[in-house]
Amino acid sequence: MDKMLTNTPVKPSPFDNFFKSAFTVDNIIFGFDEADLKVLLIKRGEVPFENQWALPGNFVYQDENLDAAAERVLAELTGVKDVHLEQVRTFGRVGRHPFGRVITVAYYSLIKISDYNIDVSSIAQEADWHSIDDVKGLPFDHDEIFKACFNRLKLNVKRQPVGFELLPPKFTLTELQHLYEAILEEKLDKRNFRKKILSMDFLIDLNELQAGVAHRPAKLYKFDPERYRRLYEEEGFHFDVSPSKQKKK
Amino acid sequence: MDKMLTNTPVKPSPFDNFFKSAFTVDNIIFGFDEADLKVLLIKRGEVPFENQWALPGNFVYQDENLDAAAERVLAELTGVKDVHLEQVRTFGRVGRHPFGRVITVAYYSLIKISDYNIDVSSIAQEADWHSIDDVKGLPFDHDEIFKACFNRLKLNVKRQPVGFELLPPKFTLTELQHLYEAILEEKLDKRNFRKKILSMDFLIDLNELQAGVAHRPAKLYKFDPERYRRLYEEEGFHFDVSPSKQKKK
């Protein structure tokens, strides 16, 4: 990494007192598995809160960037690598960590469960997917962190396309709708959903049909990668799939 | 504040290595002054970057919450107190601070310049408002922090009402429009702006007229505090004041 210590020509000693804190990263990994939204938790194998289920997080090294730390920690604790992590915000209540002053930077991601193998090491005894409805009673301030990240996810879903990494390369519109429903935690109207999502123009009709289902097979679509990327990174949109309107006076 | 040290029953010594970092808060205070959007900068009176203009930021104490630190630092450096600060995100590149590993949590606010007196102390030699177009070449990674916060501000303006703390208690629609234009950095259509902003229903027509202007006086409005608060904190909206639409195929 960077050379930090060589980068410290003069630290006047009055500042020494400030250099007694630590920071961690915590990852909220949402997983989708053709139906439900889950979160990846670890069973801690180390103090504090040994043997409790918690968000996969750990200390950041001195010479390590935050984003890199989030990736490393996630990989070490759970085996999940190469995910796109977005920073949400930092939680730093005094007393949130029993060992001293520790603030934590929260990151989230949304991945397809079946694309990753859980492979535990480091301070994790175990790692597993938990239904988002069961996330409560976590140690530290992890409940609060989880909520903040879930809200951010919901917000982002309305501004950017989702699904690229979550669905198979070929998928049906119903599958995509289920994904949105899982994230937004509400049912959507089939016809309106299709109309809107198709009008965003990031789906390509493959002219192929689903196979092996005991009913009328659905058409298969794929994402248009270029258009998806543009919407994701640059343009954004308002995807107000749910009837938002408040009535008039 | 909280009792942190008493809260440290056992910190196994292997962890000591992690407790050698520091964190700071940096505040991006946008100011509005009936016309332009500015940012509050300080001229640093202390290493590193002594004598340079920078964002008002400083170290967080061991026993101080982050939000409290942001308030305290801002008040100490600039005299600006009692502002609502929103956390944006944390910047932690290795090497961003010459004294060692220091990550910084960025906060922003938007205030009315004439409501506050600048009153410098602590490590600031000077503090003053600078046009947002002149913000460049700041020390540390402050340019990047500024950009991130400005983007956040622009995003928030479209989701929440603005102006309560920025305009006089009685103001005209044109004043409010200028505020939006300053933040969004684009001109808006007068008629459409009025239609939209009035339909949000958080303005109250005072049936009074502006005085002392050399032209037709405008009607005065005030905010409906309850409705404003609800929109701000709970409901939110899409205020797409600018013709966003992309044309169709």
Next chain:
DNA sequence: GGAATTAGTGTAAAATTTACACTTTGCTAT
């Protein structure tokens, strides 16, 4: 070949968005 199951489709009414230009009001200067 009938039952079951999910896919797929259209429309009319309501609401919102957009683009656009002239009239009104009060003050000021003559």
Next chain:
DNA sequence: ATAGCAAAGTGTAAATTTTACACTAATTCC
């Protein structure tokens, strides 16, 4: 008093988007 100035205030039609809503089509299975 009045002419001119400067900004305030106002309306509409066309286009687009949103909403609510229910039946037919395609395939498998028995």
